[in-house]
Amino acid sequence: MPPKRKGPLQLTQREVDDIKKRVDSLVKDVQSRDGSTEEAFRRCQELQTSAEKTLRTLKKLTKADELAPVGNYDQRKQEEERRLQSILERVNALSLELSPPGPSTAAGDISKEDNEDDDDEDDDEDSDDDDLDNAEDEKRAVRPYSQSGPRIYTVLSDFKGEQEGDLSVQRGEVLRIIRMTADGWWLAQDTKGNRGVVPKTYLKIGSGVDDEDDEDDDEDDEEKGDDDDEIEEEEEVEEEQDDEELTDDRENQSGTPQTNWCTVRKALTEIDATDVLSAMGAIPSGFRPSTLNKLLLEEGVTYRGSHYIQPELSQSQLSFSDLFLDPDTGRVRARQVRTCACFTLWSCRMIPTPGVGVQVLSRHVRLCAFDGNQVLSNIHTVRATYNPKSPKTWSFSPRMTGVLPALLDGDCFLRCNSASPDLGILFELGVTFIRNSTGERGDLSCGWAFLKLTDDAGNPLPIRTYELTVNGGTPYEKDVAVEAPVTAGSPAGVFQQMLHARRQPRLIVKLKSAKSRTRTQLSLLPDTLLHCLSCVHLLALHRQLLADTLLMDRPTMQNADLMCSPVLSTFPVLLDQPDLLDALRSAWLNAETNMSRAQKKDLSYLKQEFVKVYMSSAYFLLHSPSLPCHRWADPPSEEQRARVIYVTLDALKHTQHTTGQSGGPEVFVDPMHQHLAFDVTELTFDLLRVAR
Incomplete structure (x- = not known):
């Protein structure tokens, strides 16, 4: 009997296991000082390349690639990504210890170097130049980044050091790069003589002012061609990245126990079609990569309806906190929650369209319970209908014969038991697109709106239609306009202000009351859930079967x-x-x-x-x-x-x-x-x- 063919995910798992064994072996050899440092550094670089290649392959895998059905596919894939990411962090830390020349770690001995005098700095620079000259005799393919010579770079964005040894720099500042390491954190010196490590993604080769090392230009001319070839790909990546997004990524992760390499690695791997189109100016102002879509993709089932429909265990883990039976009727006991709202997505107006070069595959609204800080429910998606004659208007719940598809149904409900006084519904307007030139897909947020479900006194909002302003940026950014804001010199008359207000993106939402039967069925559902009203009766029947199986059988x-x-x-x-x-x-x-x-x-x-x-x-x-x-x-x-x-x-x-x-x-x-x-x-x- 021929052996079973392995699926792509299983083959990738074996590759990860093999990489882990090789990393363990390398760490053991380094600790026992078995072999030279140069040989260990070469092995470390090979492992870095292999792990990064496997991670890219793993992220491209989909369930459709498998030869046979795989249970818990998304969860298994995410576990392998986390395992491979931890291996990468381990290899990168080891690379910092082994990378020559300079201190054993990128940040360990920088404070000592700051106390050295100018003569010591000159000696370091001379030794770096000597190492560079010696490296010219070797093959270019095996020369590590750490042995590249000093160069002049310009800072693209402000960077504030977070750990000992980091060099805080400001945009436009000119730096002299002393050492380029493979991990992406380069040893640099500013014009005041301060030295420290800076992420290479914040730097661009060249300077707008006269270089401080003009005397060395003649000696470096022959090396420029080779150096430019080595960093050509790095420059292309750096020029296409959005400086502000890089800074935001750094700030958002400042509170997490991650290494500096993780921050830079995240910034590098997140360069996609969205970032490229932003750099090209093909995306309107205020558009961002979709925040809610990112949660759906990266958090597995955590924010999906399939997770929230499951029963919730009590604190003791021996019973349920949201599923009970009425002993008299044998039915699921109704549960009242703090917030139960029914609403209808009506339309979106004046929504800018992406520029040329992209094909829009879907216009939609992702919505969830939100308190200003975190998502408190599953993320539900409603697709909008679109008329090419009116490209800036989106419609929902179109009149059509038969059963309206759940994906197009704008009649929704929200059940949430959160006690937050700022609880409301977050609406993220988004488009899924494909780039015509490369075929790369992406998800953009065209703006967001928030409807707080209580007034300042804590009373529920009255049932009526609400016209919400669509803000640009992400839900965590404030005062970002989707289109260019009005300049100070614009006309300030009442008529002009009315015209300007009509051009602002709007989302129309209508709060409504539910029928008595629908309210009864809603009371049988989980304490937290957001979905379309047309499926309530199916969810209630599933809930009854769940109670019978778990509480009676x-x-x-x-x-x-x-x-x-x-x-x-x-x-x-x-x-x-x-x-x-x-x-x-x-x-x-x-x-x-x-x-x-x-x-x-x-x-x-x-x-x-x-x-x-x-x-x-x-x-x-x-x-x-x-x-x-x-x-x-x-x-x-x-x-x-x-x-x-x-x-x-x-x-x-x-x-x-x-x-x-x-x-x-x-x-x-x-x-x-x-x-x-x-x-x-x-x-x-x-x-x-x-x-x-």
Whole structure:
């Protein structure tokens, strides 16, 4: 029997294991002083290159690349990224200790050097020049960055030293680079004689003033060609980066226990299509990389609806804090929360459009509960409809026949039990685009708006329509305009001010009251959740099945064995794949039309029918080999998924009419319908793994 082929993620895991073994071996040799320092530094550089290449490969992997389904794919991928990042930090720290010439660490002995006199500094510079001359006899390919000669650089952005040995510099200042190291922190000297390390991403080669080392120009002329070749790629990266974003990244991470290398590494790896387009001027003022999209991508399931729909354990971990049964009726006990609001996204006006060179794949609004400091709920996305004749206007909840897709549904609800007095709803307007020249995708924030749900006295906001100003920048930036602000010389008349106000981006949101039945269903849901109102009845039925399984069917409350429940094990996935949620909603609507009034009031009958409908629609589609993997804002994939969903539901409906039954096991063994290979995770609900 031939061996199984390994998937890309598994192969990458093996590469990470191999890199870790090589790093452990190198650290052991360095500690035991086995071998020369030059050989250890060469091995360290090879490990740096290998780890960085593997990290780039790992970040490009998607679930669609796998040969077979992989459980918890996103979580496994993130674990490997964290493991590889820690290995990189370890290698970079070791590189600082081994890199010649200069002190053993980039920051360890700088304070001692500051006390040396000018003669010692001259000696250091001479020794650096000697090392450079000796290195000319070697091959260029193996010469480390640390042996590059002194050069003159200009500071691109203010940098404030955070650790001992850092050199604080200001924008426009001219520095003399004494030593270039492979880790990106270069030893520099300013015009006052102060020395310290500075991140190379803050520097640009050359100076606007006369260089202080004009006497050495003749000696360095022959070296310039080679040096320019070595740093050509570095200059291209530096010129395309936005100085202010680099500074913001540094400040945002100042409170975290990370090394200096992590900060610079983060700045380097975040250069994407957004940064390039910003440098080209193709993005309007105030646009930023999407903050909420970054949370969705980097934090796994933490901010997804599939996470918040799961039960929440109490502090003792022996019971639940948000899931209870009413002993008299056997139904889920209703729970009232501090904030329960229903609202409708109406439209967006005067939203600037990205410049030329990009194709917009999606215009959307990401929304969540927010208190000014942190996200307090899942992040929900509503896609806007767009008319090319009015490019600056976005619309939501369009009038159309049939069931409105959940992705386009602007009627939403928010349940949140936070006691923050500043609790509100954060709306981030965004676009997903693809760059025409390179095919690179990106997510931009076109601005954000915030609706505080209480007034200054702490009372709920009245039910009416609110016109919110769309601010530029990120939710953590203040007073950033999306378009260029009005200059001091602009007309200040009332008419001109009215015209200017009408040109400002606006988001129109309407708070509304829910029907009595909808309010009852909302009270059965988790304490914190944000989703569309059209799916409330499905979420409530799932909640009832969850309560039955966890509170009634378990032998004891302390029992945490795997439970056989295909619905509970797979239903949360539907909150992250709206088209499958629409398929279930459509199938359940058809089933409800055939029910009598008495059957609709019978909870036990509704639960049985819900399981049958779910198994013959959403569950079957989830494990259909013809359904492509879900990918955000990918038109070909979305069209193919819509076609497969429609054809499959139509075929299952025909089978149901023929046999007179729905959700029967015969569907899964019918040769007319293909199904992925069986996996036990399809049927088992693991409480310990999914509970919050």
